[in-house]
Amino acid sequence: QIQLVQSGPELKKPGESLKISCKASGYTFTDYAMQWVKQAPGKGLQYMGWINTQTGKPTYADDFKERFVFSLETSASTAYLQINNLKNEDTATYFCARGMMVRDYWGQGVMVTVSS
Amino acid sequence: DVVLTQTPVSLSVTLGDQASISCRSSQSLEYSDGYTYLEWYLQKPGQSPQLLIYEVSNRFSGVPDRFIGSGSGTDFTLKISRVEPEDLGVYYCFQATHDPLTFGSGTKLEIK
Numbered sequence: 394q395i396q397l398v399q400s401g402p403e404l405k406k407p408g409e410s411l412k413i414s415c416k417a418s419g420y421t422f423t424d425y426a427m428q429w430v431k432q433a434p435g436k437g438l439q440y441m442g443w444i445n446t447q448t449g450k451p452t453y454a455d456d457f458k459e460r461f462v463f464s465l466e467t468s469a470s471t472a473y474l475q476i477n478n479l480k481n482e483d484t485a486t487y488f489c490a491r492g493m494m495v496r497d498y499w500g501q502g503v504m505v506t507v508s509s
Numbered sequence: 510d511v512v513l514t515q516t517p518v519s520l521s522v523t524l525g526d527q528a529s530i531s532c533r534s535s536q537s538l539e540y541s542d543g544y545t546y547l548e549w550y551l552q553k554p555g556q557s558p559q560l561l562i563y564e565v566s567n568r569f570s571g572v573p574d575r576f577i578g579s580g581s582g583t584d585f586t587l588k589i590s591r592v593e594p595e596d597l598g599v600y601y602c603f604q605a606t607h608d609p610l611t612f613g614s615g616t617k618l619e620i621k
Contacts, residue, residue: 438601
């Protein structure tokens with residue numbers, strides 16, 4: 394069955410970096426784009442962007458162009474989200490989701506807490 | 510950016526009754542290919558969002574036919590007939606027609 398399994402929760406200090414993973418199984422990884430979505434505590438969903446899993450080309454929404462990096466390890470069917478120079482406002486749950494025109498399968502989310 | 514305005518913000522429904530959620534877009538969501546990329550998601554408490562409806566009215570695999578999406582252009586509606594306990598959560602509309610892609614602000618469905 395199709396699954397997206399994300400890495401575990403993170404507790405970081407402001408200014409640090411982190412890299413969270415999204416491992417896909419049950420389908421051909423490069424057949425579908427991978428999307429990223431942020432959800433701050435108690436808030437709604439915010440679209441971050443997507444990465445083309447065939448070319449590795451990322452596309453970022455405006456709010457995520459500065460410190461955020463999408464990448465792939467295609468041989469491991471894994472997508473990554475790296476956040477540099479963490480800020481308190483990065484505290485959120487981050488979801489990966491498969492697909493370009495339809496986001497049909499989602500990871501379980503990674504809770505990231507940024508606190509000094 | 511396209512703004513999706515969902516109403517109501519919250520909804521309290523008796524089991525077995527119908528619920529209706531509106532999603533209005535600041536621009537037409539019909540793409541140049543003729544398709545309208547408007548989706549509906551349900552996020553149950555403590556869970557990831559799950560796809561209910563894509564391209565306005567197509568139910569995703571396994572979604573009960575109690576969930577009906579409709580609309581065109583800038584006005585869209587999700588109707589849930591015969592609400593059941595497992596329908597509680599926050600419903601989001603989402604548009605994939607215009608870059609950047611955007612979510613609505615959500616509608617919380619509670620059971621009376």
